[in-house]
Amino acid sequence: MSLSAFPGFPGFPAFPAHGSAPPSDPAATPTPAESAAYITSLGKPTAAEVLDRCRARGRVAIQPRCGVGGHEEMKALLATLEAEAAPDILTLTIDSHTRLLRFEEALRTLNLRPADLNGYPMVAHGWRRGRELNELIEAPLEIRHGSPDARILFDVSVASGITSFEGGGISYNLPYSKAVPLAESLGAWQDVDRRCGELAEHGVVIDRELFGTLTAVLVPPSISLAISVLEAVLAARAGVRCISVAYPQGGHLAQDVAALRSIPVLAERYLPAGVTVHAVLHEFMGVFPRQRDNAEDLIFYGALVARLGGASKLITKTHQEAYGIPDTAANVEGLRLADRANSPLLDFITVDDDQVQREMTWILDEVADLVEPLLERADLIEAIIEAFAEGRLDIPFSASRYARSDLIPRRDPSGAIRYLSTGELPFSSAHVRRNTELLHAVDGPDPALDALMRGLTGDINHFRHVFQEEEPATPAPRSAPRPVSAARTPPTEEPI
Amino acid sequence: MRITSHQEPTARTVILGVAASDSHAVANHLIAYSLRGLGFDVVNLGTCTPVEEFAEACVRHPDAEAVVIGSLNGHIHEDLRGLDRAKQSGRITCPVIVGGNLSVGSHKGGTSHDRLYAAGVDHILSDPAELPGLLDALRAERAGAAANRTGLAAS
Numbered sequence: 001m002s003l004s005a006f007p008g009f010p011g012f013p014a015f016p017a018h019g020s021a022p023p024s025d026p027a028a029t030p031t032p033a034e035s036a037a038y039i040t041s042l043g044k045p046t047a048a049e050v051l052d053r054c055r056a057r058g059r060v061a062i063q064p065r066c067g068v069g070g071h072e073e074m075k076a077l078l079a080t081l082e083a084e085a086a087p088d089i090l091t092l093t094i095d096s097h098t099r100l101l102r103f104e105e106a107l108r109t110l111n112l113r114p115a116d117l118n119g120y121p122m123v124a125h126g127w128r129r130g131r132e133l134n135e136l137i138e139a140p141l142e143i144r145h146g147s148p149d150a151r152i153l154f155d156v157s158v159a160s161g162i163t164s165f166e167g168g169g170i171s172y173n174l175p176y177s178k179a180v181p182l183a184e185s186l187g188a189w190q191d192v193d194r195r196c197g198e199l200a201e202h203g204v205v206i207d208r209e210l211f212g213t214l215t216a217v218l219v220p221p222s223i224s225l226a227i228s229v230l231e232a233v234l235a236a237r238a239g240v241r242c243i244s245v246a247y248p249q250g251g252h253l254a255q256d257v258a259a260l261r262s263i264p265v266l267a268e269r270y271l272p273a274g275v276t277v278h279a280v281l282h283e284f285m286g287v288f289p290r291q292r293d294n295a296e297d298l299i300f301y302g303a304l305v306a307r308l309g310g311a312s313k314l315i316t317k318t319h320q321e322a323y324g325i326p327d328t329a330a331n332v333e334g335l336r337l338a339d340r341a342n343s344p345l346l347d348f349i350t351v352d353d354d355q356v357q358r359e360m361t362w363i364l365d366e367v368a369d370l371v372e373p374l375l376e377r378a379d380l381i382e383a384i385i386e387a388f389a390e391g392r393l394d395i396p397f398s399a400s401r402y403a404r405s406d407l408i409p410r411r412d413p414s415g416a417i418r419y420l421s422t423g424e425l426p427f428s429s430a431h432v433r434r435n436t437e438l439l440h441a442v443d444g445p446d447p448a449l450d451a452l453m454r455g456l457t458g459d460i461n462h463f464r465h466v467f468q469e470e471e472p473a474t475p476a477p478r479s480a481p482r483p484v485s486a487a488r489t490p491p492t493e494e495p496i
Numbered sequence: 497m498r499i500t501s502h503q504e505p506t507a508r509t510v511i512l513g514v515a516a517s518d519s520h521a522v523a524n525h526l527i528a529y530s531l532r533g534l535g536f537d538v539v540n541l542g543t544c545t546p547v548e549e550f551a552e553a554c555v556r557h558p559d560a561e562a563v564v565i566g567s568l569n570g571h572i573h574e575d576l577r578g579l580d581r582a583k584q585s586g587r588i589t590c591p592v593i594v595g596g597n598l599s600v601g602s603h604k605g606g607t608s609h610d611r612l613y614a615a616g617v618d619h620i621l622s623d624p625a626e627l628p629g630l631l632d633a634l635r636a637e638r639a640g641a642a643a644n645r646t647g648l649a650a651s
Contacts, residue, residue: 178542178544215521217521217522396525397521397522397525398521398542399519399521399542399543400542401540401541401542405521405525405528405529406529406532408525408526408529421529448625449526449527449530449624449625449627449628450623450624450625452526452530453523453526453624456522456526457522460522
């Protein structure tokens with residue numbers, strides 16, 4: 001799909017844009033062969049190569065989230081992050097207009113008020129400026145966004161020499177869009193994955209990272225990993241050679257380490273040989289502590305989880321997470337802090353292997369219950385769409401009406417994320433019983449709605465409770481409704 | 497395929513959603529889960545639902561007992577613009593219940609509620625646990641009204 005095929009695009013060249021390079025002619029996006037030749041000629045390692053190299057050295061690669069609207073501002077941000085924190089991979093987080101194919105709005109905002117954009121409008125800037133960014137820094141770049149249909153963004157990104165691209169037909173739809181049918185997003189992402197296959201034939205392997213973080217609110221590990229397995233199988237069948245399975249830190253050490261260690265086992269089980277799979281940890285994506293010390297404790301703890309879980313890469317947070325988009329200095333500090341967990345001095349830190357093994361067995365069994373009936377089907381996309389419609393696949397707290405959200409997660413007394421309700425998930429009775437037993441001590445057999453809401457809000461605010469950060473006192477006159485506010489969804493891939 | 501003549505009576509239907517500018521999904525899904533557990537057929541329109549979409553759902557589900565709208569971001573007054581017209585035009589005929597965190601700031605009082613009533617809201621809930629009781633009371637009220645009408649017709 002070329003840009004010129006996009007019907008809403010004719011206004012593009014009429015707007016002079018800020019920045020040093022002229023906007024690229026949208027009709028002239030390089031072909032995959034030309035983009036592959038450019039990437040090869042750069043002599044710069046691809047994201048896939050960096051991940052392989054880090055894994056071989058036993059190092060967890062470190063990567064920030066970062067994206068601003070203006071081109072010069074984006075250049076300055078990348079240059080500063082590289083100079084001061086030297087992350088292994090850098091990021092371009094894309095603005096919301098571009099995520100939703102509103103390229104004209106993105107361009108208009110870029111020209112009028114670039115600071116209003118919550119990310120870098122890659123398509124509006126065009127691939128020539130993308131190359132400028134890429135050539136400015138040594139680290140490879142990844143595109144992080146949230147688009148149900150990312151085909152145009154992908155072509156512009158690859159033409160810019162960018163070798164890692166996040167998303168998937170399920171994971172970039174259900175948490176972000178209310179009414180995009182799964183058939184549309186899965187179809188669009190199949191095109192992206194096929195394009196990766198085409199590029200691989202030209203000698204360039206694109207790292208395709210799957211967004212297992214989903215809604216970022218109490219995501220049970222087996223749901224995150226089952227959805228990543230399905231997206232990974234579709235990607236591999238379409239020709240993708242390097243897949244990063246991202247898992248969100250839930251907050252329970254053994255469960256998180258078990259989830260990360262499950263990723264190579266799942267790859268072995270469900271993916272063809274010849275596909276490289278990396279485990280990626282997203283530092284805690286939920287409600288963050290407000291106080292700087294506490295936030296930094298959680299950042300370092302996340303980095304240790306990534307180390308213990310054998311992750312190839314860690315996506316970092318900052319001590320300003322509770323307050324919004326971090327400034328550059330906080331981003332640098334978050335990267336440097338996370339990287340301390342790579343220290344050779346920390347080999348003495350271990351985890352209870354029996355407990356991890358038990359959690360792994362549970363996770364792998366639950367994932368098998370979810371994915372195996374679907375993988376047997378001739379048409380996997382059709383099977384996935386049917387399963388979501390019937391609740392055999394589901395995610396908690398979906399933004400989309402195409403997932404039923406009949407499943408309700410809770411933390412057990414140790415803080416691990418369990419299923420209070422499994423909805424229509426095809427779990428064996430033993431799995432359902434185990435979850436029920438683990439949660440029985442929390443709520444009793446049949447909690448009332450108000451108790452459930454209070455409990456779940458507490459689970460969501462887990463780390464604020466751990467650090468004993470009190471909620472700001474809200475005077476509650478008798479007539480006032482009780483705030484049942486909880487985490488906001490959809491999550492912001494970039495803290496926007 | 498819910499109703500055939502010799503099956504049980506239709507499940508009680510409730511239309512649920514979060515106000516137009518509000519993307520808080522957690523409470524919404526918990527209320528849907530809880531009402532389904534009580535046997536309700538919940539038409540959950542989810543987050544960011546404009547008044548127009550509630551009205552369309554009412555037209556599609558004329559048997560709905562209530563429209564339940566949650567709002568947690570303090571923008572309920574703007575988000576409900578058009579509700580009075582949707583009721584006047586007969587597209588929303590069932591009671592409209594609103595709950596959540598209904599205005600910006602920590603002082604919430606009668607004026608805010610009066611404005612909501614004027615905008616077409618029938619009931620304001622401060623605690624989601626009160627919802628099942630309110631739905632039962634509304635049904636009893638309606639059944640009473642229907643019995644009265646029948647009584648009049650028979651006399």
